Amino acid sequence: MSKGKVVDLFCGAGGASLGFVQAGYEVVGAVDAYERALNTYQKNLCQRSLDEYSGSVSFDAPLQADLSRGYEDNDVDNELPTVTFEDIREEFDLEKGDIDVICGCPPCQNFSGLRDTDPWPSGKPKDNLLRAYVEFIEEEIPDVVFFENVSNIMNAGEEVPTDYIDWLVRRMATMTRSEDTLDNGGYGYELDVVNAANYGVPQKRNRTIGMFVYGAEDSDIELPEPTHAESPGDDEDLRKWTTVRDTIRRDDLKEDLDLGQKQVGIDGYPDDPAHRAHRHQDSTVKMIRAIRRHGGSWRDLRGTEDENLIKECHQNLNSGASSAYGIMNWDEPAPTMTTRCTNVSSGRFTHPSEDRGITFREAALLMDFPIWYELPSTNQDAERVVGNAVPPTLVKRTINGTEGVKIR
Numbered sequence: 432m433s434k435g436k437v438v439d440l441f442c443g444a445g446g447a448s449l450g451f452v453q454a455g456y457e458v459v460g461a462v463d464a465y466e467r468a469l470n471t472y473q474k475n476l477c478q479r480s481l482d483e484y485s486g487s488v489s490f491d492a493p494l495q496a497d498l499s500r501g502y503e504d505n506d507v508d509n510e511l512p513t514v515t516f517e518d519i520r521e522e523f524d525l526e527k528g529d530i531d532v533i534c535g536c537p538p539c540q541n542f543s544g545l546r547d548t549d550p551w552p553s554g555k556p557k558d559n560l561l562r563a564y565v566e567f568i569e570e571e572i573p574d575v576v577f578f579e580n581v582s583n584i585m586n587a588g589e590e591v592p593t594d595y596i597d598w599l600v601r602r603m604a605t606m607t608r609s610e611d612t613l614d615n616g617g618y619g620y621e622l623d624v625v626n627a628a629n630y631g632v633p634q635k636r637n638r639t640i641g642m643f644v645y646g647a648e649d650s651d652i653e654l655p656e657p658t659h660a661e662s663p664g665d666d667e668d669l670r671k672w673t674t675v676r677d678t679i680r681r682d683d684l685k686e687d688l689d690l691g692q693k694q695v696g697i698d699g700y701p702d703d704p705a706h707r708a709h710r711h712q713d714s715t716v717k718m719i720r721a722i723r724r725h726g727g728s729w730r731d732l733r734g735t736e737d738e739n740l741i742k743e744c745h746q747n748l749n750s751g752a753s754s755a756y757g758i759m760n761w762d763e764p765a766p767t768m769t770t771r772c773t774n775v776s777s778g779r780f781t782h783p784s785e786d787r788g789i790t791f792r793e794a795a796l797l798m799d800f801p802i803w804y805e806l807p808s809t810n811q812d813a814e815r816v817v818g819n820a821v822p823p824t825l826v827k828r829t830i831n832g833t834e835g836v837k838i839r
């Protein structure tokens with residue numbers, strides 16, 4: 432029996448939805464604006480058997496729509512229809528009250544560190560998509576709301592929650608079904624920044640996870656304890672972090688791919704077009720080899736006979752960009768996968784032992800997608816859907832924190 436029915440807003444290619452399926456929930460609706468991500472979602476979660484998991488997806492295709500509710504959102508095609516939650520219910524043949532959980536990872540451009548520069552009036556939501564998200568919840572008021580976002584929204588460098596989170600929590604606390612009052616309604620919550628590596632994901636990824644339960648006391652909701660640690664010591668409940676080696680060194684993945692080669696028609700390996708290596712310039716390959724000899728970063732080339740291999744844009748740089756062209760460590764979780772996560776100039780995304788960036792398949796595995804997950808065929812779309820995703824295991828392990836919470 433399913434643990435509950437979930438609607439996934441801002442579903443992307445389905446990382447969070449897959450986590451719910453793995454945790455035993457039935458995903459009954461999903462919406463996003465980005466067509467290639469939705470195609471990926473449909474191929475993997477709607478058209479493929481998910482019998483290996485205890486949960487399911489019960490619709491034929493996710494809905495493509497603009498979730499901004501008409502508030503300004505520069506990232507979305509203006510031609511797309513905007514929808515209300517009533518439209519979403521209609522699309523997926525749901526009645527009000529059918530839905531147990533709304534999952535939502537509204538994108539967070541305002542809080543991606545670099546862009547958080549404009550002050551905004553206290554008490555007002557800074558982000559239009561967060562405001563839209565809260566209004567969707569208000570139309571349904573399900574038992575549970577699951578929220579994922581970048582870590583900066585919790586404490587943009589400080590120990591106190593930002594106004595953005597203050598606003599969200601206040602709105603959720605006063606949201607009440609028509610039959611209830613503030614005494615028995617409103618959402619209790621737990622919000623925290625967690626490192627996905629501490630929940631078994633082979634990636635250091637700090638994210639804000641929020642769990643809101645209708646009619647519950649804040650003190651009754653707890654994020655589940657980490658399952659993994661860098662050094663578990665004698666703690667028998669903890670396992671050691673999952674590493675890059677545990678994840679991408681596998682018999683069905685060819686390691687020594689030539690640049691530009693993909694794993695199709697290679698003897699002894701199943702076809703996998705997502706396991707394809709970028710082409711790099713000769714100068715980039717030389718630099719990667721030199722970095723391997725001298726340390727893990729282009730900075731380690733300074734003062735060596737290979738100093739001339741440092742890219743021109745880094746020659747006079749004294750701070751920042753230190754992870755560019757960096758080499759991944761076999762024996763640690765991967766660094767945070769971004770929407771440029773196969774591009775060696777964009778971070779520590781060079782394969783631990785091969786002179787190439789990681790492939791799209793390797794990136795998806797490090798984001799904890801199963802090996803069978805089909806990815807978009809174009810490079811840009813493939814890394815975008817992977818870098819944007821919520822690692823399924825992180826959802827599977829944290830959503831447990833809402834199970835059995837007493838509702839007043």
Ligand SMILES: C[S@@+](CC[C@H](N)C(=O)[O-])C[C@H]1O[C@@H](n2cnc3c(N)ncnc32)[C@H](O)[C@@H]1O
Nearest residue numbers: 441442443444445446447464465497498820821
């Ligand atoms: C952080 S990603 C979500 C990832 C997804 N939950 C997963 O686990 O794979 C945010 C998503 O919001 C979508 N998005 C951005 N603006 C949107 C809008 N106005 N309407 C609908 N979707 C939007 C993007 O296309 C992107 O897929």
